[in-house]
Structures are given as C-alpha cells and as structure tokens.
Amino acid sequence: MSSQPSPADAAPDATAPVTPGAPSTSDANFSLRKIAVAAFGPSLLFGFGEGAILPIVPLMARDLGASVSMAAFVVTLIGLGSLLNNIPASIITMRWGERWAIVAAGIWSALGMALSVLSHGLVPFAAGCFMVGMSQAVYNLARQSYLTEAVPVAFRARALSTLGGVMRIGMFIGPFFSAAAVHAFGLPAAFAVGIVGVLAAAAIGARLPDLVHPPHPAGHAAPAPVSFKTILADHRRVFLTLGLGVVLVSAVRASRQAVIPLWSDQLMLAPALASLIYGISGGIEMLFFYPAGRVMDVKGRRWVAVPSMLIIGIAMLAMPFTVGFVTLLLAATAVGVGNGIGSGLIMTLGADHAPRHGRAYFLGVWRFLSDVGGSCGPALLSVLIAGASLSGGIAATGVMALAAAAMLGRWIPPKVQAHKT
Incomplete structure (x- = not known):
C-alpha cells in the first residue's frame, strides 16, 4: 500500500515487542502524549546541554591561546567525535541496551564538558570537546533504536520527527540560558549549564523501561547470530x-x-x-x-x-x-x-x-x-x-x-x- 493507516485506524503490530511500563507497539490506542516525558524529555535536555556550549567553544578556545583556525578546528572535533564513534556506539548499544547507552552518553558528555571547563590547556579542552562528540553518537543511536522498537510503525515517523524536533528546540534555547550565565559568571558558566542539561537527560533516561522482546515462537528456527x-x-x-x-x-x-x-x-x-x-x-x-x-x-x-x-x-x-x-x-x-x-x-x-x-x-x-x-x-x-x-x-x-x-x-x-x- 502507498499510505499508512490513520492514527485512529492503526492496527496492532502482532510481531512487535512489548515494553513494560510504556505503551506497547501492539496497543491500537497508542498515543505519543503517553510517552512524551520519558521519550522526548531526555532529547530536549541533551540538546539544551549541547546548545549551551556550542557558541562558547570557539571563544573558550581563543581564550586558551588558539588561533582562529585552531578554534574552528576545535569546534570541528565535536562533529568528528560523532562521526568516528557511530560504529562503536552501535556496539555499546547492542551490548548494554538502549537505556543504559543513553545514560552512559549523558555521563560521558558531562565528563567531557567538565574536562573542557576545568582544564587550563588547549589540548585537554579539545579532548573534552571530542568526548562531547562521542556522546552524541551513542545518545542519538540509542535514542533512535529505542523509539524504533517502542513505537508502532503507524506512529514511527511522528515519533522520530518529534525526537529530532525537540532536540532542535533544546539546542535553540540552550544558548539563551548560557548567555545569561556567561553574562553573570563568565565563559566557564556556559559549561556548567551544559553539564546540568546532559546529566538531567541521563537521569530521565535511567527511568526508561527496558525493551523486552517476546519469546521465540515454538516450531520456528531461531534467527542466526548477527554481527x-x-x-x-x-x-x-x-x-x-x-x-x-x-x-x-x-x-x-x-x-x-x-x-x-x-x-x-x-x-x-x-x-x-x-x-x-x-x-x-x-x-x-x-x-x-x-x-x-x-x-x-x-x-x-x-x-x-x-x-x-x-x-x-x-x-x-x-x-x-x-x-x-x-x-x-x-x-x-x-x-x-x-x-x-x-x-x-x-x-x-x-x-x-x-x-x-x-x-x-x-x-x-x-x-x-x-x-x-x-x-x-x-x-x-x-x-x-x-x-x-x-x-x-x-x-x-x-x-x-x-x-x-x-x-x-x-x-x-x-x-x-x-x-x-
């Protein structure tokens, strides 16, 4: 078929796993509102935390003695950290599960921000920014994987579009809070705002219910191991x-x-x-x-x-x-x-x-x-x-x-x- 059923007519997905404590993918009355805080709250806060530091990174790098080109490279390290860690992020998520991968990403991001703000040299500052990029890879992959399994196919695009949207909202409002903090306390205060944001995301992520897969149907061959x-x-x-x-x-x-x-x-x-x-x-x-x-x-x-x-x-x-x-x-x-x-x-x-x-x-x-x-x-x-x-x-x-x-x-x-x- 070329179109998806309307939300009111969404049929249950009999093969979908059950998520205890959250709406099941077999629930025809599924509503995104029921999972809004647990599913999208961490994304809002994670985006808020990262948005708080992004405008400040090149300024901090300059304060630490970086040239303009070097400051731009330090900013690039965040994206590079994400790029190079997508594959390791998949291994982490497969081994630990989505919930704990989300928690680990928030903590790792906070550690990277702390290293950046507490260090007094350009190299450890750059290393902290790279750690923030690494956490992006783990968080984004785990979040996407979780919602893919927890949300019915008929609501999938709305869930993932909302996931991306609230992340953007967080990154949009984060700089305003960091600007106020910087005005009051100086450049390092932006990283304090960022740490609060990503740790709050990890705390809410820790309350997510684990995805529980249904038992393998009797009489069917078990799926081959994947790598x-x-x-x-x-x-x-x-x-x-x-x-x-x-x-x-x-x-x-x-x-x-x-x-x-x-x-x-x-x-x-x-x-x-x-x-x-x-x-x-x-x-x-x-x-x-x-x-x-x-x-x-x-x-x-x-x-x-x-x-x-x-x-x-x-x-x-x-x-x-x-x-x-x-x-x-x-x-x-x-x-x-x-x-x-x-x-x-x-x-x-x-x-x-x-x-x-x-x-x-x-x-x-x-x-x-x-x-x-x-x-x-x-x-x-x-x-x-x-x-x-x-x-x-x-x-x-x-x-x-x-x-x-x-x-x-x-x-x-x-x-x-x-x-x-």
Missing part, C-alpha cells in the same frame, strides 16, 4: 542506494548553515540582520516537525522526502539572485521550510530499513553515512567557493539537493514494512 559484518553484507544494497541519498541530504543540510551567513556578508548586510535572517529560518524549521511526521505516517515517506529536498534545492538556486534583506529572507525562509518538513526523515528511513536483530549495527552504519555527508558538505562548499565563487558554490549545493530529491524518490519504497528479522 557487524553480516549486517553490512545483508544490507549493502540499501547502503549503496538510499544510503547515498542520505549522504547528499546531510551534506545539503550542513552546507545550508554556512550559506545563509556567507551570502548575507556578500550582500554587505549588517551582522544583526544576518543573525535575524538565520534565526527566522531556524525558527521556521521548528514549526514543521510534527506535521511532517504525520504526513510521512499517513501518506508515505516520499511525500515529505522529495518536497523537502526540492524546496531546499530551488531556494538555494534562487539565493544568488537575491539582492537585499527581504529577498534573502524569503530564500532563507524557504530553506527553513524545506529543512523543517524533513525533520526526522533520515532517522525514519533508517528505522524503516533496520532489521530487528542487529538493529543497532544497522543504525550505526546509517548514522555514519549521515555524518559523512554532514562533514563533507561544508568542506565541498569551501572547495567550490575557492575554485569558482560563492554564488557558484551555493548553486552547486542547490543542484545537490535536487539530486538528493531524485534519489530519494527513486529508492524510498512505497510501503513501510514493519519489523524484519
């Missing part, structure tokens, strides 16, 4: 097709963060106006995550995936033709709409294709592909700008978004399968 190698082999076609589309989506999303301020500078807009445009675009994104998830659940993933990339692609192609505040604001708003309706898309597609046995391994590879795109996108943009021009680099990003739309339209299946073995 990282077998997951790669069994799902290589998905990784090489739809996975490549995910790389492009992530590259476009990461590049857009640099495109708006760079083009604002090209138009010689005041920094305050550039910040306003960027803020409005980011605020627009947060309005669409739940409606987008509902559309994905009711109509199918293609109905959001393809329009998301088309809107961003067209807006990027139009951006070099903007000539002032109003026209750039319109283009940036369109980018925000496109990115907002795609909230949770990558997580949802990963959950749709992940097998029940070895899910964490699959999601580790999936998140690795996403992080590769997120890391390579801005680097490619930099190369294009250096080799051609800023307008040429932005246009190339738009073409990349259109290519992503074509690939997602081609490779996203019309049906959303339930749980696979």
Whole structure:
C-alpha cells in the first residue's frame, strides 16, 4: 500500500515487542502524549546541554591561546567525535541496551564538558570537546533504536520527527540560558549549564523501561547470530542506494548553515540582520516537525522526502539572485521550510530499513553515512567557493539537493514494512 493507516485506524503490530511500563507497539490506542516525558524529555535536555556550549567553544578556545583556525578546528572535533564513534556506539548499544547507552552518553558528555571547563590547556579542552562528540553518537543511536522498537510503525515517523524536533528546540534555547550565565559568571558558566542539561537527560533516561522482546515462537528456527559484518553484507544494497541519498541530504543540510551567513556578508548586510535572517529560518524549521511526521505516517515517506529536498534545492538556486534583506529572507525562509518538513526523515528511513536483530549495527552504519555527508558538505562548499565563487558554490549545493530529491524518490519504497528479522 502507498499510505499508512490513520492514527485512529492503526492496527496492532502482532510481531512487535512489548515494553513494560510504556505503551506497547501492539496497543491500537497508542498515543505519543503517553510517552512524551520519558521519550522526548531526555532529547530536549541533551540538546539544551549541547546548545549551551556550542557558541562558547570557539571563544573558550581563543581564550586558551588558539588561533582562529585552531578554534574552528576545535569546534570541528565535536562533529568528528560523532562521526568516528557511530560504529562503536552501535556496539555499546547492542551490548548494554538502549537505556543504559543513553545514560552512559549523558555521563560521558558531562565528563567531557567538565574536562573542557576545568582544564587550563588547549589540548585537554579539545579532548573534552571530542568526548562531547562521542556522546552524541551513542545518545542519538540509542535514542533512535529505542523509539524504533517502542513505537508502532503507524506512529514511527511522528515519533522520530518529534525526537529530532525537540532536540532542535533544546539546542535553540540552550544558548539563551548560557548567555545569561556567561553574562553573570563568565565563559566557564556556559559549561556548567551544559553539564546540568546532559546529566538531567541521563537521569530521565535511567527511568526508561527496558525493551523486552517476546519469546521465540515454538516450531520456528531461531534467527542466526548477527554481527557487524553480516549486517553490512545483508544490507549493502540499501547502503549503496538510499544510503547515498542520505549522504547528499546531510551534506545539503550542513552546507545550508554556512550559506545563509556567507551570502548575507556578500550582500554587505549588517551582522544583526544576518543573525535575524538565520534565526527566522531556524525558527521556521521548528514549526514543521510534527506535521511532517504525520504526513510521512499517513501518506508515505516520499511525500515529505522529495518536497523537502526540492524546496531546499530551488531556494538555494534562487539565493544568488537575491539582492537585499527581504529577498534573502524569503530564500532563507524557504530553506527553513524545506529543512523543517524533513525533520526526522533520515532517522525514519533508517528505522524503516533496520532489521530487528542487529538493529543497532544497522543504525550505526546509517548514522555514519549521515555524518559523512554532514562533514563533507561544508568542506565541498569551501572547495567550490575557492575554485569558482560563492554564488557558484551555493548553486552547486542547490543542484545537490535536487539530486538528493531524485534519489530519494527513486529508492524510498512505497510501503513501510514493519519489523524484519
């Protein structure tokens, strides 16, 4: 079928595991509101904690004697820590389970922030930032894996879109709290705010009920043991097709963060106006995550995936033709709409294709592909700008978004399968 049942008509998933203490995936009356605090509270707080420190990291690095380029590299270490630890994160989640992986991620992030703020040298500060990135990988993978199992397929996109949305909300409000703390107590206070946020996320995560899988049906052969190698082999076609589309989506999303301020500078807009445009675009994104998830659940993933990339692609192609505040604001708003309706898309597609046995391994590879795109996108943009021009680099990003739309339209299946073995 090409569409999902409406929430009111959602049929039970007989093969889904039971989650004691939380709504079961076989519950036809399932409601996201029933699990809102336990499922999404940690994401809000984890995003809040990280958002509190991100604007302060380059400033702290500069205070510790880093050059401008070195300060930028320290910021990059957070993303690099996430990229390099997606596969280890899958092993941790498989061994400890989702709940304890979430708790461990919060504690590890707090330790990294503490190392950064208590150290008096650039090297330990950078090491602490890398630890924060490592915790991102573990937390995001475990959270996605948990909701994939705990939420019925008919509500999956809404749950994962909301997961991504509340994380963005947390990262949006975190800097405001850290700004107040920095104003009152100095730069290190931002890390104190971040530590409180991630530890609170770990505390709520510790109260999550463990997922309990149903006993193996009598008369059926037990599933073969899975390993990282077998997951790669069994799902290589998905990784090489739809996975490549995910790389492009992530590259476009990461590049857009640099495109708006760079083009604002090209138009010689005041920094305050550039910040306003960027803020409005980011605020627009947060309005669409739940409606987008509902559309994905009711109509199918293609109905959001393809329009998301088309809107961003067209807006990027139009951006070099903007000539002032109003026209750039319109283009940036369109980018925000496109990115907002795609909230949770990558997580949802990963959950749709992940097998029940070895899910964490699959999601580790999936998140690795996403992080590769997120890391390579801005680097490619930099190369294009250096080799051609800023307008040429932005246009190339738009073409990349259109290519992503074509690939997602081609490779996203019309049906959303339930749980696979």
